[in-house]
Amino acid sequence: MKTKNLFGILILFLLTFSFISCDKEDEEGRKITDYKEYVLTVASEMKPGVIWSEGRDYLKEVYPVKKENTEEWEALGYIDGFEFEKGYEYKIKISETSYLDHSMGQPAWTEYDLLEIIYKEKKGSEGLPKHFIPEVFYKDKFLPEYRYAVEADNKEVIEEDLRNNSILPLDYHYLYYGNSEGPKWFAIKNDFNALGPGLIKRTDKTQEELPEVYKILPPEGQVNGFMEWSFLNEDGNGTGYPSFDVFVGPAAKSKSVDLTPNIVYLYKDLTEYYKRKYPEAGVKAVVVSYTIAIN
Template identity: 75%
Template sequence: MKTKNLFGILMLFLFTFAFISCDKEDEEGRKITDYKEYVLTVASEMKPGVMSSDGYNYLNDVYPVKKENTEDWEAMGYIDGFEFEKGYEYKIKISETSYLDYSMGQPAWTEHELLDVLSKEKKDSEGLPLHFIPEWFYEEHVLPKYQYAVEADNKEVIEEDLRTNSILPLDYHYMLYRGEDSSLRWIAIKDDSNTLGPCIIKSENKDPEKMPESYKLLPWEGNVYGFMGWQFLDEEGNETNYPSFDVFASRSTKSRTFNPAPNTVCLYKDLTEYYKNKYPQAAIKAVVVSYAIEIN
């Protein structure tokens, strides 16, 4: 009996201690764990990079910056109060404040705030990397699924041509993201030295009834919720040599998990006229290719 009473008293003590500790932690709330001020050089253009929020990693335009007495560019996300104008290199003074609040989904975080613009010089910053996307991130994006279909008397020569001459490289990881100006952007990465883009995607809605009949040779999977035409522009908004595509946006229906499968965009291109001109003796009726790209 004494043992039971002793055990009950001990449990009551532990419960009371835990309650007081939690209550004290709640009372403390948000607190500053670190504060510093320093000068940054901000490059004349933004670059695609990886940012994190509530444990989720995503692509966004970031500022290439150099801290005082350093030579290498590094990425920095949002700077509160900083109004960036492309084509100008800045020297700015900022504050960096680190916070801790266990009531938040992400309890520890850091905020940057503009204190002063020290200089603004019109120039092209030198030595900028192509991007700030680490290998572990872009390799999470699976390579595109390439398909083609041919209707012709001499299919073999055209299919061999399609196998060896894909209009999009198949060993690149293709990624879509929203730029700082909210424009839809596209970048493809093979490795740190081989990159396509970034490009601005000029998108327009299309009537599915007006899509080429040849696309039915490659039926799309999943639930299609959008039909578009995509054209790839450079970062100044000018036309590029990248081919345009018709695009079907869909969500896969094959996932057995609770979370929905990644969205997919399927890029279609009718190449019938191109191959009729290239192989006039092949009696070609239709040639179509598609590239399925997952959006993580």
Template identity: 60%
Template sequence: MGILMLFLFTFAFISCDKENEEGRKITDYKEYVLTVASEMRPGLMLAEGPDFLKEVYPVKKENSEEWETLSNIDGFEFENGYEYRIKISETSYLNYSMGQPAWTEHELLEVISKEKKASEGLPKHFIPEAFYKDKFLPKYRYAVEADNKEVIEEDLKNNSILPLEYHYFYYAHSEGPKWLAIKDDISVLGTAHYKSKYPEAGVKAAVVSYTIEIN
């Protein structure tokens, strides 16, 4: 009888433990106030997959001087050029039946203020150096169709169209994928358009084609 009772107790314990591991449950909940910067920035989101880059909200918690990031705030409608103070909830979940069992969701509770201003001390990006230093440096080829093309070709040899010391990659943007080039935390380039600069060479029309080669 004792062995039978021990078996039943063990079975009940295992069943209870299994129930705790299945299904979604809340592991933590908190509410707090954030300052949301007037501009979004590219950032690295580790929770959404390896090497996933997207625009993120730069935010500051109360009594903090450091800008941090949030990728999503449910119910929050952001307008560029305005700095916000908002109250949000942060709920952490656990579900062992999912591929990614633990996650956190943020939801807007209240917009406290909305002020048209440029946020101060905002970083150019939120991408760690260890990430962008691993990205490729560009090489380029060119083809020129123009009068006096030798002059243009010589200039292209000596003056690269793309800065070759920058690391280039794409990131997810609300308007579609955009490219970003980073040399360091201060030197950052975004989407750009290149114009002809050879009127002194008697060029009537010039088309320059360049390719970034991924090593």
């Protein structure tokens, strides 16, 4: 009996201690763990970059910034109260406040607030990197899956041409992200080789508007919608890439709907092109497809 009573008293003590600790933590609430003010140079254009938020990495446009007495540009995801205008380089004063609140899902975080715009000058910033995307973000991911289907009397010559002449470079990682101007694209091979960024012009389509020839190379997964994508530069002008018909849907072979990333299937009917290029091959249908995961 004494052992049971002792055990019960111990449990009661531990529970009481836990409740007191929780109440004390709740009473403390949000705390400022660090505060500083400093001056930044903000570049005249934003760049693709990766920020950490809510437990994961996000691709978005970031501010290239320099702190005083430094030469290297670094990325800053946001500055509350700062209204950026492209084509202008800024010198601003900001505050950096670090918080701690154990009642939050992400208990520690930092906020950046604009205190003062020291100057705003119309100029192009020099020495900007192409992006602020670490290799770990895209390594072994976002590479296009290239497929094609050919119906022709001489399939071999067409298939060899398709293998050697892909419309999209197959060794680049294709990234997609949104901003105030609309969805944007960026293709990256490494720190020194990148295409874009640019805008994506999207036009909704119905299945009936797509070429019948696509049936010889159906998408490998479920399809939820149909569009046309045109790849533009950042000024909204055309690039060297043709437009694609697009099938949109969740990724194939996934057990979880909630965790499934979106997939786009970019399609192009090249039948007429190969009829002209190889008139003796008896070309009847040529279709190419690129399957790309949306990050």
